[in-house]
Amino acid sequence: GRPEDHHVGLLWNDTRVALSQFESLWQFNARAKSANNACTFGLRPGLYAWVQAREPHGVDFHLIGLHLKSGPTVFAVEDRHHALNRIDEAVDPLLARDRDVILLGDFNTMGAGDWQSRDSELKNLRRKVAKEKPGFVDLTLHPQCSHYFRGRGGWLDHVLVPQEMQEVTVTTVQVTGYCAVAGCE
Numbered sequence: 001g002r003p004e005d006h007h008v009g010l011l012w013n014d015t016r017v018a019l020s021q022f023e024s025l026w027q028f029n030a031r032a033k034s035a036n037n038a039c040t041f042g043l044r045p046g047l048y049a050w051v052q053a054r055e056p057h058g059v060d061f062h063l064i065g066l067h068l069k070s071g072p073t074v075f076a077v078e079d080r081h082h083a084l085n086r087i088d089e090a091v092d093p094l095l096a097r098d099r100d101v102i103l104l105g106d107f108n109t110m111g112a113g114d115w116q117s118r119d120s121e122l123k124n125l126r127r128k129v130a131k132e133k134p135g136f137v138d139l140t141l142h143p144q145c146s147h148y149f150r151g152r153g154g155w156l157d158h159v160l161v162p163q164e165m166q167e168v169t170v171t172t173v174q175v176t177g178y179c180a181v182a183g184c185e
Helices: 074-084 087-094 115-131 178-182
Strands: 017-025 048-055 060-067 101-106 136-138 141-144 147-149 150-156 157-162 171-176
Touching: 060 087, 074 115, 087 101, 115 136, 147 178
Parallel strands: 060 101, 141 171
Antiparallel strands: 017 048, 048 060, 101 157, 136 157, 147 150
8 A cells, every 4th residue: 555544564472473474465455356456445455464373382373454444434334344244255265274363453343423333333243253264253352442532432443263263262352551541431
């Protein structure tokens, strides 16, 4: 994309894990038609990396960082749904190597501007990803907010792990920073 556009990045502790084989996954830009226009309309593709623990016999998995279309409008919700409908297409080539795929980032599950549609979008996300290969679970955030807007906390960020991934032994993700300090108040 253009230098002034948003970009997806990954931060990691290099003493614990190594990341390699970085790739843009155009499928997570709802408006992209191929890898040739992965950053079209100023939207972001997914950022893929292969993760390997530095310790012997440690975990290894595919990691995809996301930042889906933002906006509390019906059109933005449709773009987010369209990107989620491409999970199978993006993930399928990875599964032959390893069925452990983690998707994380800003899914912008804010609905179309009201709390009812936000709750509906969250439910739809969980239903949808449970059916996508290899079958994902949305880990619960604690506290259940990851951003503030106009004085209210919301849940935009998600960590999706395969239902069958044995290396994942946690069921919740600990939120830090302002959201943790304020406790969604």
